Amino acid sequence: MKNATVGPFVKWAGGKRQLLAQIRERMPREYNRYYEPFIGGGAVVFDLLPENALINDINEALINAYVQIRENVDSFLDNINRIDSAIGEDGKDYYYSMRNLYNMKLEKMEYDIELAALFVFLNKHCFNGLYRVNSKGLFNVPYNNSKRMSCDEESIRMTSDYLKRVTISTGDFEYACRNAGRGDFVFLDSPYAPLNPTSFESYTKEGFTLESHERLARLYDELTERGCYCMLTNHNTELIEQLYGNKGYTISVVNVKRMINSDANNRKGQEVIICNY
Ligand SMILES: C[S@@+](CC[C@H](N)C(=O)[O-])C[C@H]1O[C@@H](n2cnc3c(N)ncnc32)[C@H](O)[C@@H]1O
Structure with a gap:
């Protein structure tokens, strides 16, 4: 490992x-x-x-992920583990339902812990890790067919500790x-x-x-x-x-x-x- x-x-x-x-x-x-x-x-x-x-x-959604990982690492990990573990048999349907949820939150400008977890989940499960949006600013990258976990818990905790010393702006x-x-x-x-x-x-x-x-x-x-x-x-x-x-x-x-x-x-x-x- x-x-x-x-x-x-x-x-x-x-x-x-x-x-x-x-x-x-x-x-x-x-x-x-x-x-x-x-x-x-x-x-x-x-x-x-x-x-x-x-x-x-x-990119405000990206910066929201940095800020949430820095400030609320336990809650970020709870959210992403919950999203990862519910993937089930049909990864494709699940990915698109998470993408819809993410876009609904983006439209409402809900820059919160759940958006941060969805952001990282979509990044790890979309084609080539691309961040591409349509003319309305909604994320539209297709599924990459992977069911892997979105992150390594210990690395996220270490990254969070480092970010505590960093100024983050958007x-x-x-x-x-x-x-x-x-x-x-x-x-x-x-x-x-x-x-x-x-x-x-x-x-x-x-x-x-x-x-x-x-x-x-x-x-x-x-x-x-x-x-x-x-x-x-x-x-x-x-x-x-x-x-x-x-x-x-x-x-x-x-x-x-x-x-x-x-x-x-x-x-x-x-x-x-x-x-x-
Ligand atoms: C080539 S990427 C940076 C890649 C980065 N060095 C890495 O190792 O992952 C360029 C970044 O610039 C951001 N960007 C685009 N326009 C910008 C602007 N006007 N001001 C600040 N950032 C911008 C994009 O959102 C994107 O994340």
Whole structure:
């Protein structure tokens, strides 16, 4: 059996697990506060376990899960064990009934412990751990045919203990970085720039548009002026080269396997790690 560890409790598109060694190699040796405004599954923060961290995401249901795990771990585990153990013979029907329940709660904006447990259950039982919503913001990913437990209790407890020392917020990345200053380390892993410029990948019902990428690049320049250490990852595309090239930043190109990709022929790719120090 796997040892319990502090770690991601959801599988997340664009998760940075396979880049951890390259990220660690390029980290500043010392820094004050750690900022991660696009936290997703949190592969990087859970690898580094910084003492003084702020994590943020625009996805309120995801952030609700972080907050509930931090503040109500016993109740979270009771809820998720109850949901897991009622799966029965027909996993498929059960999954879709849980998805309906989750969406009903989302519509009523019930960001509570039950929503957090449903969120993690759906993440572990949906196709590829994708978080995809329709135009109304409702979760619409199909079942992955698994009946596995959604989490490891001991790991969730250790993760909860770590999160007690972390500031957690939900909102836009720019606002999350408003207090970042000299000597702070800001790790920026936004939704990817499209490989094909006509297809913008959408993580939220708003999506992350060309304008969002331009706004992020302006923030990167501003954080540089403020004296922050910045590290940003993205696809190695022309847009990213236009936004960050020729500014004196260090751009490393790294090879990756793409885990979540609808095109099975396109599972290898290149990413960039851009540092301003
Ligand atoms: C590539 S994922 C981050 C993956 C993460 N590094 C990991 O290891 O799992 C990008 C995240 O940015 C979030 N996001 C999208 N638009 C945002 C915005 N305007 N402000 C903050 N977060 C945003 C998405 O909800 C998503 O979780």
